[in-house]
Each structure stands twice: as C-alpha cells, then as structure tokens.
Amino acid sequence: MKTRYITKQLLFVVLCMLTAIIIAGCTSSNSIKSLNPVAADAEKDLKIGDNTDTRSTSLLPVVNIYAARSVVGPEAELSLRAEAVDPAGGQVNIAWEASNGNIISTDASNAVWKAPAETSTNVITCIATDVRGGQAKAEYSVEVVGNSTYRLTIKADRTSVLTSRITSDPTSPVVPVSAARVELTAIGEVGVSDGSGMVEFNIDQASALATSTLVIVRHGDWEVSYVASLIVGDGLRIIDELTFYPGFNEVSIAVARGDSFMLRRGMIEVTAVENSAGVIKPVAEVTIDAGANQAMSASADGRAILSSNLAGNGETTIRLARAGYKTIEGYYVPVTVDGLTLVNARLSKSGTIPELDAIISWTRPYNNQTAFPVSGPFEIGFGQPMEKDAIFNDFSLMIQNKSRNTMVSLSGRQVEQHFRVVWKSDTRLQLFPKQALAASTRYSMLISRWNARAIDSRMLKTYEGFYGEFTTDADPTPTIVATSPKNGDTNVGRTGPFTIRFDRSMKTDSLYNGLEIEITSLDSGARTVLDGTSLRSHFSVTWKESNTLLELVPYRMLRASGSYLIRLNSCNLVSESGKEVSGFEKLWGQFKTGSL
Structure with missing residues (x-):
C-alpha cells in the first residue's frame, strides 16, 4: 500500500513539472508557434539560412532565418523572419547582425535589412540566447547585384490617324507615345511611358528575378509583345526602342530596335491570337506568309518568325490563314535592316460579324x-x-x-x-x-x-x-545620288545588276524618251547602241523604292574578265513633277567583270 502511494506521488510531481515546462514555453515573449524546429515551413518559397550552434550540447536554442529573396539590388530593403526555440522550454532572446548594410528595424522575431549601395556578398546573422546564456546562431547570405536597368522608348509613325493631331516638331516622321502601358511579366513589373515616350525599370529591384521576360506594350488599340533579354552587367542598361506603325482592324504593327533584337534584325515576328470568351489566347497552326516566305505559328505562344527577301528597308505583304478562321491579307508591313518587325494579329472565327467600324x-x-x-x-x-x-x-x-x-x-x-x-x-x-x-x-x-x-x-x-x-517640297532639279558599278570598279557581276539611284521619284515611262546608250567592249572594240525600244530587248528594266532606284539586268551575261565602257549619250528622263535630271546626259563609266 505504501509503495502504491509513493508511486502516485512521483507521478503527480512529474506531471506538475511537465505542465510548468509547457506553460513556460507558451508564455515566452519570443516563442514561435511551432515548437518543432525541423518541421516543414508552410511558406515553401522562402529561403532558409544555415543554423550554427556555439556549443556542442543538445539543449542549446535552435534558430532558422527565412526570407523571400537571396538576391537584391543596391539599397534594397529585405524582410527577414527568425524562428527560435529552446528545447528546454525557456525564453529565447533574439539579436540581429549584418556584415554589410544595416538592420533598420526589428520587431520580435522580424527584422528589415537595407542593402549597401555597392555590389557585394552579405551575411545576416540571427543570434538566439536562452535564459541559461546558451547561444545559437543562423546565417543568411544575400547577394547585392548592380543597378541594372531596362529602358524602352516608344514612338509612333506620324502618318497614323491616331497621331496626326500632334503638332510638335512637324519635321519628324515619328512622335513620342506617352501613357503607353508596359508590362514585364517575368519580373512582375508594370510601367507607363512618360511624355518623351520612355519607361525604365530597375531589374535588380523588381519583385522577381529573371534572365528574360515577355514584354507587352499597349496603347489604345495597339498591342504588341516580344521577349527581351535581361542579362546585363552590374550598373549597365538594356536599351530598346519600339515604333508603332499604322495598323489595321485587329492587327497591330511595330518595329523594334535595340539590344534585345540584335540577332533578329531584318526579320518579321508574327503573333496570332484570338479572343475566346473575353480571354486572349494564342492560335496555333496558322499559316503565315510574308512576301515569298512562309511559317507556321507555334502552339505555345502563337508566334512565328520569318525572314524577309528585301535587301534593304521596304515593305512586304502579309497573310494569315487557318481553317475555321477569317483570312487576314492584303496588308503591307514595314521591314528594316536594323530592326525586328512585330505583328500582332487577332483572328476571328469564320462567320462572325465584325464589331468595329471600317476605318x-x-x-x-x-x-x-x-x-x-x-x-x-x-x-x-x-x-x-x-x-x-x-x-x-x-x-x-x-x-x-x-x-x-x-x-x-x-x-x-x-x-x-x-x-x-x-x-x-x-x-x-x-x-x-x-x-x-x-x-x-x-x-x-x-x-x-x-x-x-x-x-x-x-x-x-x-x-x-x-x-x-x-x-x-522646294522641288529642285532631280540629281543622281549613286551608280553601280562605279567608274573603275573591278570584279563586277556578269549579270549586273546595273543601278542608278535618284534623289526623288522619277516618271518611269520618260526613261525611254530620246534614250541613247552606247556599250563598248574595250577588249574587242565591239560597240552596241540602244534606244528606248531596244533597251527592253537587251535588259530587264525595273524601278524600285518609290521609283527612285533604276535597275538594269542584262538578258545575256557579259564576258568574264571583260573590260567595258558605258556611255549615256542622251535621255529625257524627268521626275514625277516633270523636271529633267541634272547631269544625266554624258554619264559614263568603265568597269571590268569578274572571272568565271
């Protein structure tokens, strides 16, 4: 009987001690809700610092640091949270230190650290001290990367009805576009262009980090998108420029130039989308023709990229077709040697009635x-x-x-x-x-x-x-800007082309009026004289670039390594306004063809 009584007394004492420990742990001012320091944290995306004990004993505090990011920009502010627990159930005090930068505020287990202005690797330390003086610490490493920025300048071609009312600088063919909305989806940033058409983003201080991002630009009915690289050295800037051109019903057109488009210059990127129950979705397997080139839109993003057959700046037709959708065709889009042409086309299902007025x-x-x-x-x-x-x-x-x-x-x-x-x-x-x-x-x-x-x-x-x-314009007398081949050229192609460039549009039919061209082989002495009629039987005659470039291609190849002299003895070629070309008569040149 006495033994049973003693056993009950011992059990009662043990229960009292356990109750005291639990109560002490729950009422500690720095205690954490979860007493299991190794339990999985509910915030899975948070970064966790390393835990280090200052003494080799299992009764030391356990501490971990949590933060949303481990890479920030200069002078950025980073919120940190510590979880500390004393296995013995005692109160735990928390202190913060930083190798660089400053701890600018603390609140119980939370702290805010401000990064230094320079690029650096920084260690933030949380020190947990129990009531017995035992200490443990956790370290969290943060990289401060340079002040890299992405700058986009948005302009619009002045011929557009949307920009025709703008009166600033009438000599400029483009105008800045203000209040355009620019979204960098991968880093969660949105900006609006200012009065100069510019918007700039600090890449390193964005809400997320990425090596590239989809950029979506919207202004009124215009909308285009493209992928921009965000890989840039510390303190450097990525600079792009976007020029909107007059679009069409449900078709937006722009030319993009700059760092993000160096490898795609002279090409055309088309994005095919549709409005499905109010949601814009990509359309796959759309056949896209740009001039003589063809491509198919991808299933992931509705994009296709095509090369252009144009040797320089100009225009090409574009066509989009897919079964079950209305065909988009008959439109010209600009192509430039120094930029990427962006086309955003919204397709409509066959049989649907357009909601917009003809414009x-x-x-x-x-x-x-x-x-x-x-x-x-x-x-x-x-x-x-x-x-x-x-x-x-x-x-x-x-x-x-x-x-x-x-x-x-x-x-x-x-x-x-x-x-x-x-x-x-x-x-x-x-x-x-x-x-x-x-x-x-x-x-x-x-x-x-x-x-x-x-x-x-x-x-x-x-x-x-x-x-x-x-x-x-003042309409001065038209002049010759350049000829090819030039006098003295060697290794000239045996099929040309022979070109003459003028400084204004010419009246093409007037080329044949009073024409006399003399072609002499300096090797054999053979001479051929052509007039307006016989010219077309010996050469293919083509006018390009708004009738400012005359191109002649001989139907028969010239002799290899042959020396020739061409003289223009007379011609009544005039400009579109009827003015004769200055210095066109007596034009001559000597050249030598290439070998076989």
Whole structure:
C-alpha cells in the first residue's frame, strides 16, 4: 500500500513539472508557434539560412532565418523572419547582425535589412540566447547585384490617324507615345511611358528575378509583345526602342530596335491570337506568309518568325490563314535592316460579324507635314479591304492653296479628273496629281463627306470634317545620288545588276524618251547602241523604292574578265513633277567583270 502511494506521488510531481515546462514555453515573449524546429515551413518559397550552434550540447536554442529573396539590388530593403526555440522550454532572446548594410528595424522575431549601395556578398546573422546564456546562431547570405536597368522608348509613325493631331516638331516622321502601358511579366513589373515616350525599370529591384521576360506594350488599340533579354552587367542598361506603325482592324504593327533584337534584325515576328470568351489566347497552326516566305505559328505562344527577301528597308505583304478562321491579307508591313518587325494579329472565327467600324488607319501627307513631294502621291491606308469601284461614289474633298488663296472642290468621280487613282492593295489607295502642286507652298485638305463600304459591307466610319495642312517640297532639279558599278570598279557581276539611284521619284515611262546608250567592249572594240525600244530587248528594266532606284539586268551575261565602257549619250528622263535630271546626259563609266 505504501509503495502504491509513493508511486502516485512521483507521478503527480512529474506531471506538475511537465505542465510548468509547457506553460513556460507558451508564455515566452519570443516563442514561435511551432515548437518543432525541423518541421516543414508552410511558406515553401522562402529561403532558409544555415543554423550554427556555439556549443556542442543538445539543449542549446535552435534558430532558422527565412526570407523571400537571396538576391537584391543596391539599397534594397529585405524582410527577414527568425524562428527560435529552446528545447528546454525557456525564453529565447533574439539579436540581429549584418556584415554589410544595416538592420533598420526589428520587431520580435522580424527584422528589415537595407542593402549597401555597392555590389557585394552579405551575411545576416540571427543570434538566439536562452535564459541559461546558451547561444545559437543562423546565417543568411544575400547577394547585392548592380543597378541594372531596362529602358524602352516608344514612338509612333506620324502618318497614323491616331497621331496626326500632334503638332510638335512637324519635321519628324515619328512622335513620342506617352501613357503607353508596359508590362514585364517575368519580373512582375508594370510601367507607363512618360511624355518623351520612355519607361525604365530597375531589374535588380523588381519583385522577381529573371534572365528574360515577355514584354507587352499597349496603347489604345495597339498591342504588341516580344521577349527581351535581361542579362546585363552590374550598373549597365538594356536599351530598346519600339515604333508603332499604322495598323489595321485587329492587327497591330511595330518595329523594334535595340539590344534585345540584335540577332533578329531584318526579320518579321508574327503573333496570332484570338479572343475566346473575353480571354486572349494564342492560335496555333496558322499559316503565315510574308512576301515569298512562309511559317507556321507555334502552339505555345502563337508566334512565328520569318525572314524577309528585301535587301534593304521596304515593305512586304502579309497573310494569315487557318481553317475555321477569317483570312487576314492584303496588308503591307514595314521591314528594316536594323530592326525586328512585330505583328500582332487577332483572328476571328469564320462567320462572325465584325464589331468595329471600317476605318481609315493612316494618311499621307500627315497633318503639318513639310517637304511633301509636289508630285505626290496622296495616300490613304484603310483598316480593312474596301470596295474599290464605289470608293468615290459619295465623296467630297476641298484642297486649298493657302499661299495663293485658291481652292479646288471635288465630288465623286471628279477626283479621277484631277488625280491618277492607283490601288496598291485592297487597303491602300494612292492619288497622283495630274498637275504637280506648287513648290514650297502651304496647302490644306478637308474631307467634308465620305460614305464608302468595306468588302464585308461595313460602312466606313464617318470622317466628315477630317482636316489637315501640309507644305510642299522646294522641288529642285532631280540629281543622281549613286551608280553601280562605279567608274573603275573591278570584279563586277556578269549579270549586273546595273543601278542608278535618284534623289526623288522619277516618271518611269520618260526613261525611254530620246534614250541613247552606247556599250563598248574595250577588249574587242565591239560597240552596241540602244534606244528606248531596244533597251527592253537587251535588259530587264525595273524601278524600285518609290521609283527612285533604276535597275538594269542584262538578258545575256557579259564576258568574264571583260573590260567595258558605258556611255549615256542622251535621255529625257524627268521626275514625277516633270523636271529633267541634272547631269544625266554624258554619264559614263568603265568597269571590268569578274572571272568565271
């Protein structure tokens, strides 16, 4: 009986001691909710520092450090949290130290560390001390990387109807785009362009780190996206530039230049998407044609990249087609040797009715344009294919010479009496004045009425009162800018091409008026004289780049390693405005062809 009583007393004492230990642990001012220091933390994405004991005993405190990042930018602030527990159940005091930078605030188990301004590797230490003086510490390493930035400047081509009202610097063909929204998805950053069109991001202080990111740029109805590299040295800057060009219904176009596009210059990147229940999704397996090249959009992002056949700056047609969707075609997009052309096309299912009005996308001349060629052409770019035959059935236009205060009013088919009408595509209308405009003269144009239809029967949005002013060029005598081959050239291709570049658009048919070209083989003495008729039987004659570049390709190859002399004895070639070329007569050159 006495033994049983003693046993009960011992059990009671043990229970009291355990209760005291538990109560002491729960009421400690620095205690942590979880008493299991090795249990998995609920915040799985947090980084955990190394735990180090200062004495080799199992009764020392256990401490860990948690933080969301281990790489930050200069002078960035990093929040840290410590979890410390005394296995013996006692109170634990916490102190913080840093090898560099400053601990700028502490609150119980939390601290905020401010990084130094320079690139460095830093160690933050949390020291846990129990009531018996035992200590343990945890260390957390943080890399401070340089102040690297990503800068994007956004511009827009001035011919766009959206930018035509801007009056700043009328001599510039582009204008800055303010209030454009720019999103860098991989690092979780969003910015808005300022009055100069610029937006800049500090890569190292973003909410996340990445080596590359999808960049989405939106302004009004325009939207394009591309992938930018974020790999840059400390303190350096990635600089890109984006120029929006007039787009079309559901098609946005821009040319991107800069560090992110060095390996894709001269190419075209097309993104095919659709609006599915209010969500924009990529469309795969879309056949995309750009000039003579073709590619298929990818399933992951709807993108395809194509090369261009153009040797220099210019334009090419684009076409997107997939079964079950409306085909997008008849549009020209710019191609530049120093940039990547971005095309964002939103496809619609076959049979759907367009929700948007038919629109005019761009005009040339743009409002307040200077140095507009006296021979034109006036150009109107529509946002969709138009009914060509009825385009001027209900149309009224007034053109005023503001310098002389004279005016011409045209209605309907009267337009064709004063202009040569050319459709370059279903969306691009060109008007060449049959009589050249006065040089260095201020003009105004007013569309007072224009009722027209798109091919899909949509009515053209009303443009009554559409007004603009422009000033014509001085129209000096056209001159030759360059020839190829040049006098004295060697190793010239046996099939040419032979080219002559002019400083303005030429009237192509006038090339054959009064033409006499003399070609002499200096090796054999054989001489051939060509006039306007025989020229076309010996050479393929092509005009390029808005009729400023004449290209001649001989139908028969010249002799290998042969020396030739070409003389232009006479020609009545004139510019579009009717002015003769200065120094065109008596043009000559001597060259030698390459070997076999």
